[in-house]
Amino acid sequence: MKRLVANRAEYPVTVPFPALALLVAGLLMVAGGASADQSGADTFNSTCAGCHGEDGSGSTAIGKASAIPDLRSAAVQNQPDAHLADVIANGTGTMPPFKGSLSDDQIHALVLYVHGLANKK
Secondary structure, eight states, X not given: OOOOOOOTTTSOOOOOHHHHHHHHHHHHHHHHHHHHHHHHHHHIIIIIHHHHOTTSSOOSHHHHHTXXXXXXXXXXXXXXXXXXXXXXXXXXXXBOOOTTTSOHHXXXXXXXXXXXXXXXX
16 A cells, blocks of 8 residues: 655745744634633623623612622723622622632633623623
């Protein structure tokens, strides 16, 4: 049986290492960003939307009864990422802590997702 092998001399492919590294890094960033957005949305919908509503408005029965703030509001959107992550991790008021059930990456993805809710108002 004859093996087909491309002759490197016939098909020279040279890519400078820095260019290749930049290409791979760029692809990983794009893929990582998309998955982080989706991960944040999935986590929000499965963990947060029951109280905060799918749009973050807090207009659910639990949200209205607990006076949950609108996550799209300037009061929430102007909070630093570290504060939002702390609230998600440790809870506040009637909101329970989620540090035992969510990873740091999931909490970070939620913070990014909550900031994105401002555009859906």
